[in-house]
Amino acid sequence: MNKILEFCKKNMKTMKTIITILISSLLLTSCVTIKPGEVGLKQKLGKLSDQVYPQGPVFFNPFTSKIVRTSIQTRNLELSLNLPSKEGLSITSQISILYRLEKTDVVKIVNDLGLNYEGIIANVFRSASADICAQYFAKDMHSGKRSEIEADILKRMSSNLQNKGIIIESVLMKSIQLPVGLSQSIESKLRAEQDAMRMEFVLQQEKFEAERKIIEAKGTRDSQKILSEGLTNEIIKLRSIDAFNELSKSPNTKIIVTDGKTPFLINQE
Structure with missing residues (x-):
């Protein structure tokens, strides 16, 4: 008995170390950390408990229980x-x-x-x-x-x-x-539809251009008609007089042939 006590005293430090390691191992195996996005379920002797553990540490008896983890994320x-x-x-x-x-x-x-x-x-x-x-x-x-x-x-x-x-x-x-x-048939159909839409766009543009030219021609015709209706003999005479006045101010020598109504200029240069 004395020998046993003496042996224990000599090896007390070693025994403390062994006991500490055993306790630490037991604690580590009896704790599980539930990660974010997970939940844990305690299964004791094969039966699941109704409690759902959120993220964080969960302690359990490793000899009779274990923790089942599963994700609840998408x-x-x-x-x-x-x-x-x-x-x-x-x-x-x-x-x-x-x-x-x-x-x-x-x-x-x-x-x-x-x-x-x-x-x-x-x-x-x-x-x-x-x-x-x-x-x-x-x-x-x-x-x-x-x-x-x-x-x-x-x-x-x-x-x-x-x-x-x-x-x-x-x-x-x-x-x-x-x-x-x-x-291939679907691609051909889509290509034909695109070509038809493109042709429809071109025809529409041509139609708009034709309408624009018709409107432009009508405008030119109407303006010429208005001008021709407004050029009376009196206006023509006034324009002729204005033309003679402008010619008289020119220093250059000119030959003017006229019937008294409209001038015709011959430039000697």
């Missing part, structure tokens, strides 16, 4: 699918699904769906997109109706997932790859 699920069209064609599309978990329903989501809920979302999208896209022609997915298709798929998915605590914020069809023949 997340992006990328999919590449072949979508059916109304005429039976297969359209390849890149899809982005923006979704988040309702904070108050996280316990229900983990209990019902587990942590692999993205697989559930993908399956719901496949079903909803097949039903909706089959109501539209392939060209509609490549035109202004794409936003309408996205809204219909979003509505169908929300009705299936909202009661499960998953909020679908947006469905984005980022790229549409049509069959080669259909894509």
Whole structure:
């Protein structure tokens, strides 16, 4: 007994160090930090508690419990699918699904769906997109109706997932790859429509130019008519007198032939 006590006294410092390390390890393994945008759920002996832990440290018994962490931020699920069209064609599309978990329903989501809920979302999208896209022609997915298709798929998915605590914020069809023949025919049609619009613009401009020339000609005709109606014999005589007066002021030698009404100037230079 004395030997044991003596041994303990000699190795007290070492034992304190070992005990400190054990306590520190126990504390570290019994604390989890919940990051911003996450929530934590305590699982004790395989059963989830109803309490949802926000960001910050959470302490638990590592021998009987653990903390399950999951994100409640908006997340992006990328999919590449072949979508059916109304005429039976297969359209390849890149899809982005923006979704988040309702904070108050996280316990229900983990209990019902587990942590692999993205697989559930993908399956719901496949079903909803097949039903909706089959109501539209392939060209509609490549035109202004794409936003309408996205809204219909979003509505169908929300009705299936909202009661499960998953909020679908947006469905984005980022790229549409049509069959080669259909894509070429759509491009040809668009090119023909653009050419028709360009020709219509040119014809409209020509029409405006023709109308402008007609108006200009009418104006010239009307002004000449007004001038001709205003040139009476008396005005012509007054203009002739004014012309004689101006010629008389000139120092240059000139020969003027006139009948007394209108002058005709011969310049000797």
